Amino acid sequence: MSKEEKKVNRRDFLFTASYTVGAVGVGAVIWPMIDQMNPDKAQQALATTEVDISNIEPGKSITVLWRGKPVFLKRRTPEEIAEARAVNMDDLPDPQKDEERVKEGKDEWLVMLGVCTHLGCVPLKDKGDFNGWFCPCHGSHYDVSGRIRKGPAPTNMEIPKFEFVDSNTIKIG
Amino acid sequence: MSEHEYTPKSKAGKWFNDRLPLLTLGAHLTDYPTPKNLNYWWTFGGILTFCLITQIVTGIVLAMHYVAHADLAFASVEHIMRDVNYGWLIRYIHSNGASMFFLAVYIHIFRSLFYGSYKSPREVIWIIGLMIYLLMMAAAFMGYVLPWGQMSFWGATVITNLFSAIPLVGDSITTWLWGAYSVDNPTLNRFFSLHYLIPFLILGLVVLHIWALHVPGNNNPVGIDIKKPSKDTVPFHPYITIKDAFALLVFMIIFAGFVFFTPNVLGHSDNYIPANPLVTPAHIVPEWYLLPFYAILRSVPDKLGGVILMFSAIFILFVLPWLDTSKVRSAVFRPIYRQFFWILVIDVLMLGYVGAMPAEGIYLVLARVGTIYYFLHFIVVMPVVGYLEKTDPIPMSISEPVLTGGAEPSLARKVNDKV
Numbered sequence: 001m002s003k004e005e006k007k008v009n010r011r012d013f014l015f016t017a018s019y020t021v022g023a024v025g026v027g028a029v030i031w032p033m034i035d036q037m038n039p040d041k042a043q044q045a046l047a048t049t050e051v052d053i054s055n056i057e058p059g060k061s062i063t064v065l066w067r068g069k070p071v072f073l074k075r076r077t078p079e080e081i082a083e084a085r086a087v088n089m090d091d092l093p094d095p096q097k098d099e100e101r102v103k104e105g106k107d108e109w110l111v112m113l114g115v116c117t118h119l120g121c122v123p124l125k126d127k128g129d130f131n132g133w134f135c136p137c138h139g140s141h142y143d144v145s146g147r148i149r150k151g152p153a154p155t156n157m158e159i160p161k162f163e164f165v166d167s168n169t170i171k172i173g
Numbered sequence: 174m175s176e177h178e179y180t181p182k183s184k185a186g187k188w189f190n191d192r193l194p195l196l197t198l199g200a201h202l203t204d205y206p207t208p209k210n211l212n213y214w215w216t217f218g219g220i221l222t223f224c225l226i227t228q229i230v231t232g233i234v235l236a237m238h239y240v241a242h243a244d245l246a247f248a249s250v251e252h253i254m255r256d257v258n259y260g261w262l263i264r265y266i267h268s269n270g271a272s273m274f275f276l277a278v279y280i281h282i283f284r285s286l287f288y289g290s291y292k293s294p295r296e297v298i299w300i301i302g303l304m305i306y307l308l309m310m311a312a313a314f315m316g317y318v319l320p321w322g323q324m325s326f327w328g329a330t331v332i333t334n335l336f337s338a339i340p341l342v343g344d345s346i347t348t349w350l351w352g353a354y355s356v357d358n359p360t361l362n363r364f365f366s367l368h369y370l371i372p373f374l375i376l377g378l379v380v381l382h383i384w385a386l387h388v389p390g391n392n393n394p395v396g397i398d399i400k401k402p403s404k405d406t407v408p409f410h411p412y413i414t415i416k417d418a419f420a421l422l423v424f425m426i427i428f429a430g431f432v433f434f435t436p437n438v439l440g441h442s443d444n445y446i447p448a449n450p451l452v453t454p455a456h457i458v459p460e461w462y463l464l465p466f467y468a469i470l471r472s473v474p475d476k477l478g479g480v481i482l483m484f485s486a487i488f489i490l491f492v493l494p495w496l497d498t499s500k501v502r503s504a505v506f507r508p509i510y511r512q513f514f515w516i517l518v519i520d521v522l523m524l525g526y527v528g529a530m531p532a533e534g535i536y537l538v539l540a541r542v543g544t545i546y547y548f549l550h551f552i553v554v555m556p557v558v559g560y561l562e563k564t565d566p567i568p569m570s571i572s573e574p575v576l577t578g579g580a581e582p583s584l585a586r587k588v589n590d591k592v
Binding site: 032033035036037038040041042 | 230234237238252255256257258259260262263
């Protein structure tokens, strides 16, 4: 055996193979210990919420709980929709058209997570400078489409995944 | 301790080590001179450390999902088994881990009994070890109560009622332990609190156990005093670490075998029935590792007497270093004691077996014979055999039996002085 061949010998192979198997084993033990802190099956089972919207008058809103967080469902009047769509995109810190925040043909229904994008407080309805929501924690103003207009919040209030099961029922999640 | 003074190479290391000598401690643990003839029975210290850490880690995880309330505990354990990500795995490791812990500790204790590791100058190591063992039993008992199944509830009832045997104040003590007039929600709450505390007490005692070990150094299979460091010793790392690691791997394979293939074989199926204060299971038994003591308890036809004898069976071990009169440590050179040692092993196994059987007929007879021998072994056999036994000649050094005539004369004198 020449000197070059001896540089990688059987012992090196055994070391590398042992460490590799050891690392896989340690990883296989550590992962369950980490994953156990993720939402369990009981939590995942609560991942959708169905809401009856037949009793909501135009201009009114309700708040429901989805995954432990409030979801605002607002049935907007034609005037409010017109107001939301008249806004100049340049005035928005996080530009987004109102049409992108509602389902086509169901323009009156605004469904969004009632969680301020700043630090997670719940904004108050019909408050603030823009006829929408106002977060009392640190003074963020949202408009009638739930878009951030003034204050420290970085983005518009989030639109969750939802669908109309029928004309009177919305499924969130 | 290491003979040489350790100085860190780097300037930063030296700066830190002057303020907190952790690096000196690390060097001491690495270089620690260990007898070169340690066999695999000496690997159980490392295995037990692994068991303790496993129980603490899985226990902390389980406590994130468990609810210590009489109405919710059973359901929360089922929630862990069914809903929590890998909850079944973590709980099975924890419940089987307790059994593996006791398996290892019994081997460790009998290793000490065979090779005389409890004798001078290692009495304090032995006593700290027994304190750890007592705390392990308390932790295991309280842990078994937490799932709040039928065996949990009635095990807790029976064990806490042991204290009612104490004259005059027994009933008051039992009520105080319960925090109620029977085993109930307050009992469960305090057991959970203490079950979480005890492992950390054990951890502290383990540090003292190892500290006390590192003063005289390890005993060894020939049981003689050795010069350290010398040609009779090897550094702890890498020689002992690799041997411990290999033994640990084999141990983990057995452990994993239980966890993945027969996770409930060491438990009792009645504990999957929610606790019912109105119905006692037909046949109530403790976990396997407590069975020998349970057999001793039941062998006495008197409430107080049974309790006293059961506790004595453990506490007699504390004075073992003074009951054993032999100056030779290792049973390898004690032909008579060696036979009694194996009789004791068989006796304890038999007590464990009859502890699992109904307390009647032949089982009761065997339990009584076993109990009598258990105490005779420590009170009569150990002192008397120590005096009368003619021991085999012991080698002057570990190397001597291998290298004929290779013993150092200076070493020989030292051994003869001590023995």
